[in-house]
Amino acid sequence: MRSRNMQDAVIAEIVRRVRLVYEGESGRVDWNTIGDLRPEDTIDLETLGDEGASRETLKGLAIIKLNGGLGTTMGLSVPKSVIEVKPGLNFLEIMKLQVEHLRKTHSIETPLLFMNSFNTRDDTLAHPGIRSLNENCPGKLPADFLQNMAPRLLRDSLLPLGDGSQDSHWCPPGHGDVFLALFTTGLLDRLIENGYRVAFLSNGDNLGATADPNILRYFLSEGLEFASEVTPKTRADLKGGVLYRRRGPEGEVGPIELLETAQVPDEHLSDFQDVNRFAYFNINNLWVNLEALRERLRRGSLELSLIVNPKEVDGTPVLQLETAMGAAIGRFDRTRVIIVPRRRFAPVKNCADLLVRRSDAYTLESDYRLEMNPTRKLSEPVVILDDRFYKKLPDFEKRFLEAPSLVAASSFEVRGPVIFDRPVKISGQVCLENPDATDRLVSELSRDAFQDETIAFP
Structure with a gap:
């Protein structure tokens, strides 16, 4: 010393x-x-x-x-x-x-x-x-x-x-x-x-x-x-x-x-x-x-x-x-x-927190405070990302090319490797699951909105 x-x-x-x-x-x-x-x-x-x-x-x-x-x-x-x-x-x-x-x-x-x-x-x-x-x-x-x-x-x-x-x-x-x-x-x-x-x-x-x-x-x-x-x-x-x-x-x-x-x-x-x-x-x-x-x-x-x-x-x-x-x-x-x-209290401890802050669930106010979107009627959305594919920021960035809309989401879970290559809206409780280890595109689902459902890639 x-x-x-x-x-x-x-x-x-x-x-x-x-x-x-x-x-x-x-x-x-x-x-x-x-x-x-x-x-x-x-x-x-x-x-x-x-x-x-x-x-x-x-x-x-x-x-x-x-x-x-x-x-x-x-x-x-x-x-x-x-x-x-x-x-x-x-x-x-x-x-x-x-x-x-x-x-x-x-x-x-x-x-x-x-x-x-x-x-x-x-x-x-x-x-x-x-x-x-x-x-x-x-x-x-x-x-x-x-x-x-x-x-x-x-x-x-x-x-x-x-x-x-x-x-x-x-x-x-x-x-x-x-x-x-x-x-x-x-x-x-x-x-x-x-x-x-x-x-x-x-x-x-x-x-x-x-x-x-x-x-x-x-x-x-x-x-x-x-x-x-x-x-x-x-x-x-x-x-x-x-x-x-x-x-x-x-x-x-x-x-x-x-x-x-x-x-x-x-x-x-x-x-x-x-x-x-x-x-x-x-x-x-x-x-x-x-x-x-x-x-x-x-x-x-x-x-x-x-x-x-x-x-x-x-x-x-x-x-x-x-x-x-x-x-x-x-x-x-x-x-x-x-x-x-x-x-x-709007911290970022992991990539799931980062996704919430980047999404429309949070907005930058005129004084640059990061606050929950005033149109949101729920508490903060609970986001769970598969650590195998999203824990590290480079992997997260590679797969979240577009942040999904979470302003109406109560919970959002992603299991397996999914690339968000287009904007999608999440409402209620939604889980997207890819059972394989190979990346799949969210655009393959041919939808721009998901609400209260679990969707598995075929």
């Missing part, structure tokens, strides 16, 4: 995590400590009014996007944010358009900062218009800052995987690192010195996560230090992290905490997924008071709860010790959980 010129605070945080595992920490919670949120912990966005925020208030806002992930699960070795979402527009371009619209509408210079990893920085900054994105902001802020690195550990000995000379010896330490990275790079100080009071943080692949002036106004009027957005769970969200109040051995109530799937004991997974117990899940849209964050970090590490992530590197079992940024809610006193509509 010294060879990589890592700062003392970063090294101390990594050593803390290793020590926890060495002392027997598994990253799993004691289920007896999982209590319920109190009524006063939550507020519904729909009750906050729609008067927005003043220009002076908006001038104090900075936007931070997590952009450290490669599209590896989709078969890519480039940042996921360069994948096209709508015709001619990828994630980076849409995020840029979103902040430019905010700037123009309110005559302000809101900074958009990307937290890149060592895997994504070069490609991101090389993208047209990104490097100079914040050059007119007060303080001439950079377009990005770099996430720290952590050594991968051998699973059996907890020693580093290698001597640190190769990229494979290192891993990202989880997006909980965003706060320490802001602090140790000096960017947190620069933001505060230039008049920024609040940061809105979200995942770069969630194009529904835009800076809502109503939330900002409420956040400041209530004197909050940290707020986390949640939205109602559906069947597709059972693995989403949840917020709870820590419960002590005598029933005493502790702070609000984040619980991720990886932290749940196996025997309590069904409890975790019970929508009657946990009706909402964390969507990783966070609001943070920058001065409160700096004051807390000056006192030492946030000591976020540990997530132990087992992996394999070239067949060698390793551990990646991570934290989640949403867990920071438990390190502040004045916090709130904000219940928001589903429209603020």
Whole structure:
């Protein structure tokens, strides 16, 4: 770590995590400590009014996007944010358009900062218009800052995987690192010195996560230090992290905490997924008071709860010790959980998600928010694509030459290799099946619409 010129605070945080595992920490919670949120912990966005925020208030806002992930699960070795979402527009371009619209509408210079990893920085900054994105902001802020690195550990000995000379010896330490990275790079100080009071943080692949002036106004009027957005769970969200109040051995109530799937004991997974117990899940849209964050970090590490992530590197079992940024809610006193509509959560984790976003089920609004089509009367369509033929983006692109219309679809499944060479409309529940391993054209079916049916190629 010294060879990589890592700062003392970063090294101390990594050593803390290793020590926890060495002392027997598994990253799993004691289920007896999982209590319920109190009524006063939550507020519904729909009750906050729609008067927005003043220009002076908006001038104090900075936007931070997590952009450290490669599209590896989709078969890519480039940042996921360069994948096209709508015709001619990828994630980076849409995020840029979103902040430019905010700037123009309110005559302000809101900074958009990307937290890149060592895997994504070069490609991101090389993208047209990104490097100079914040050059007119007060303080001439950079377009990005770099996430720290952590050594991968051998699973059996907890020693580093290698001597640190190769990229494979290192891993990202989880997006909980965003706060320490802001602090140790000096960017947190620069933001505060230039008049920024609040940061809105979200995942770069969630194009529904835009800076809502109503939330900002409420956040400041209530004197909050940290707020986390949640939205109602559906069947597709059972693995989403949840917020709870820590419960002590005598029933005493502790702070609000984040619980991720990886932290749940196996025997309590069904409890975790019970929508009657946990009706909402964390969507990783966070609001943070920058001065409160700096004051807390000056006192030492946030000591976020540990997530132990087992992996394999070239067949060698390793551990990646991570934290989640949403867990920071438990390190502040004045916090709130904000219940928001589903429209603020539109991520892309795989090619099925990408198909939904590319289709007419989602539209780009005038402010470049990606939202569900207002003509759609259903929840988000459930799309299932055969992993053998659609998991990797190059295979997906080869077969979806035309995105089907999904605005009237409740579910859409494709089994086997089908090339969508013409526009088709999907309504209700539809399954298209090709039992062979040879590609078939959807045009062979001589139809342009399918409704509530399963169709097999002859």
